[in-house]
Amino acid sequence: MVRIGILSDTHYPDKTSYLPNLIFEKFQEENVELIIHAGDLTSPSVKEVLENVAPVVAVRGNLDEPIFPEERILEVEELKIGIIHGHQFLSLDTQTLKYKALDMEVDILIFGHTHRFFYEVYEFMGKKIALLNPGSPTVPRRSDPTFVIAEIKDRNLNFNIFKPWKTQWQYP
Template identity: 70%
Template sequence: MKIGILSDTHYPDKTSYLPDLIFDVFREEGVELIIHAGDLTSPELFDIFREIAPVVIVRGNLDKPIFPEEKVLEIEGLKVGIIHGHQFLSLDEQSLKYKALEMGVNLLIFGHTHRFFYKSYEYMGKKVHLLNPGSPTVPRMSDPTFLVGKITGEHFKFDIYKPWETQWKYP
């Protein structure tokens, strides 16, 4: 299954620019699900994404309380957890690993830092992946990014898209 993954779009509260590349790539890649890890900040944007594919969104610290605080999905045998990350005083790897274990997920998608991050661990007898897609509109000390992931069974890989550069693949 192909999944569009993004976070921290902050449109239109912090930016008036939303790259068309996001929508073009999601359509061209044929994403079957869009995951937004919070700070969408615009219900209208939610409707635009829903025209492309079903959307799962969690509430960020600047979102209205219409979205859940966290979500767990099972996609083709992979358990995926989604949080924004503002719930933690520090978004350190240790806290995120424990959160993934608490949620019982193999992949934890989070946002809030506006920076891409990916790391995979063998931890307490489980394989845990931590993934932050970054922000396509208001990055912090990084390039703007969003992802297209592919889940096949328990395997997960993704391509990173940078609105002002070409994409690159991550194993």
């Protein structure tokens, strides 16, 4: 079993002057072993601060310096995870994301850019594909601020969604 903190679109310090303490508290409390950031950190210092909690895998968002890769693929507990920001696409819709997951040959595609939480599992082209956007913990768009802590065990993903200004809820 592996616990992973997942977040995106922190936009510190370009659009916000803080990172919620709840992120660090929950990542430490839940003993996350890895943190995935799906882009728009907007400052390398965000990665450095998060690395005080656990190793960080980050991709480049449209407002990041070109020091992070455009996409990454990780294998955790035999589950292949693709990570992108999403700004690469003219239309960031589920059809485009499902094809990207197929192209990357991943089971889960984690993305950001919309600043809104999204999770759905699809049967697509004979394959089961999960799409996950953790939302933004600092500058949400038409939604609550969110981040995710996931647990991967036996090729299954379960997660809690945390809302820095509200209570948490669990999926599934």
